[in-house]
Amino acid sequence: MLNPNLSPKEIKELADEIADSYKAIVKADTESNIQNKAKIGVYALTSCYGCQLSIAMVSKLLEITSAVEFKSYYMLSSDSSMHRKVDIAFVEGSVSTEQDLNELKEIRKNSKILVAIGACAINGGVQSWSTKEVEYKELYDKVYGKKKISYNGLKATPIEHHVKIDFKLPGCPPEEEEIIYFLSTFIFGTWPEEKDYPVCQECRLGGNPCILIENGVPCLGPITTAGCDARCIKFNIPCIGCRGPVENETAWFDSLAKVFKEKGFTEEYIRTRIAIFGAHNPNLEKFLEKAFKGETKE
């Protein structure tokens, strides 16, 4: 039915066309022999491709390519391979299949520096939202029924569970300024400093009213890693924690996290909300304990 049964003339035309495009491909393949630039690889495991898109959307991307060479960037270039050696690998996505795991190991082997970029790579992403309650098999059965698929899926995990990572570039998606900052430090031979303070710090400096205290909305700013310049709060939207949990030691507990309880949010509600982007955070229960069961002034 689908056999097109081309006429001899059509077959000849097609054959000529093929010969032309063959030449074009050979030409394209021999292009791009650049040296003395930082070699960058941009890779995705299971994700929304938003971190790769954020890098692609960086203004002056073309100028940046005069300082770095993208050795692999599947989303943008058909001249890509994860078997190439690179100086810096940016990996987005969670490990959600066996193939993800194999690719991640290959990327680690071929890169000097590995940067986990985005919420999925760093914290397992929104696909980890229900790790606490539902197991992979149950999710699989809900979505696909009993039919078997040839690939093996895994419960979503952060890449740090499987390989050593050197830096974390958080965000869902990551901020443009931070992408440029990371690239710049690597180009100039220094290292990026990761932010270890909460969104509240930037929010206060920005002079925004506190929507958690004043409006009683469930803003996760006190316990979420800074770097977004309180983007959502400026829009009157409570933080959902997309940049991932900040370390418990630097979270703004005393002044703010206890407000959750005062405002009438249950521990379960806050646990679920933090788990959107922080289901794998080993300190989650400790945090809830401190915020909800710690001393409160009656």
Add this chain to the structure above:
Amino acid sequence: MTTKQIDIPIKIDHIARIEGKAGVEVIVENEKVKEIKVNVFEGPRFFEAIALGKPIDEATAIFPRVCSFCAAAHKITAIQAAEKAMQITPSKQTKMLRELMYLGDQIESHTLHLFLLALPDFLGFPDAFSMAKEHSSAVKTALELKDVGAKIQTLLGSRFMHQENAIIGGFGKLPTKNSLNEIKLNIKSLLKDSELALELFLPHKIWSEVSSERTHLALKPYGNSYGVFGDDIKASDDTIFAAEKYRENIVEKVVPHSFAKHSLFKNKPFMTGALSRITLFGNLLNGRAAELASTNKEVLDSTNPMANNFAQAIELVYFMEKALLITEDLLENLKENEKIKKIKLKEPGIGVSITEAPRGLLAYTLEVDKNGLVTQADIITPTAMFLPQLEADLKKEAEALLQTGKSYGNVIQHRLQTIVRAYDPCVSCSVHVTGVKK
């Protein structure tokens, strides 16, 4: 039976320049293409399952994470379904702002696809970086066009993907007239440039051997104005059905080679996307886009998937013009202090919304209980819908190429991938489709 050994690697492990991870496998027997499989190995993320039991506002916040390229489409479609489930009617102004944000997504997504993902195939480059050396002004224009799409979304959504400012009931913060005016000037300055994609594609003819009759599905737009919102779906066989009834008409099945389910209409593959929209509702285009569509009819061949590039190129012009009109309307009529519609929980409810995402029909069903927790979620994405038709087209192309006897391996790979890219597949989107039951 002998299986002829052909001199080509006939497996494309990982198609580059698309959104998400997929490959193509061609199985040849006796010089005939026995089967073509678009292998989707992007991991599943179970959006419908993880949303169960979660607060509806948080669920609608994570749905854009299905896909970065069409995040606004997911956000707005999900919000509309949630509002229907909770009997909230958004204001006229909210609807306009959402449409503008949606068009920003269309502009950004079409630009990225046409210039950065698809065009390198035709100009003979592996990517836009190397293409920029010989075609710097084209790449520069592309970056400006995607930026205007991104700016619209950032203004209304708080950022150009995962737009937190668009919420159930309205927007956290409304734009100012000053910022809308900047958008207006920005769009105006790029109107002429938005025709560049079409100009660049026109010298490259569509491949006739891949033509075949096919069914198109598209949303019948509101108010006889070509667009992204509507309540009914029309098929090219003249069937019309209510969006609410999509699950009775678009049937999904699980296939072993893909984490994305396949969809069928009347038990047959179908196409959805820019070409389907223009095929069914191109008569509703107006302005410059209508002129361009009528002078370039031959490249809008509804039987050929490669025409989808041209359909997107014409839509890019249209969406820019429409975004300008809405922006101008808002500049005159914006009520800067309009209040958001608050969620008032009453009773359980179910809502369906279907919109026209950059790649085609996007369907959401959301059901909430009386506490506002999600009890059912169903999402069908355009890529999951058109995968069977894409496989049929690839089979046709591979058969034609084998008939020539000149089957250079990398040419087959190149041509098959070019067809895959013409569909602008969004693989991340496709890998979680389901009908989750309580």
